[in-house]
Amino acid sequence: MTESLFIALAEAAAIVYKEATGLTTTDAALLSEFAGSIALNAAIYAREGWGPNLQLVRPDVIQQGEFRDGGEMMRSRNVTYTDLCLRLTDLPAVTELLKKLHKKDA
Numbered sequence: 001m002t003e004s005l006f007i008a009l010a011e012a013a014a015i016v017y018k019e020a021t022g023l024t025t026t027d028a029a030l031l032s033e034f035a036g037s038i039a040l041n042a043a044i045y046a047r048e049g050w051g052p053n054l055q056l057v058r059p060d061v062i063q064q065g066e067f068r069d070g071g072e073m074m075r076s077r078n079v080t081y082t083d084l085c086l087r088l089t090d091l092p093a094v095t096e097l098l099k100k101l102h103k104k105d106a
Contacts, residue, residue: 035071
């Protein structure tokens with residue numbers, strides 16, 4: 001799996017937040033919420049603990065997860081997942097979806 005085809009979830013959260021709101025933020029809690037929303041709508045890859053390889057994170061793990069540090073890490077079932085990322089090709093679709101959801105909530 002070529003890692004250059006991925007974007008960090010934290011970076012994606014900042015991009016999606018800006019696209020959805022027209023604003024920028026460094027608020028880690030807010031970006032963590034956006035990271036969680038992205039993770040519920042796109043395949044997420046991560047390293048379990050400090051392991052060397054990216055692995056697909058199962059949806060049930062994501063649903064029970066708590067995103068931290070703006071999407072830099074997720075804690076689920078007493079396991080810490082780091083280097084959270086998604087495929088670059090998934091970013092446009094998830095961005096459009098979350099823009100629509102944000103407009104409904106606004």
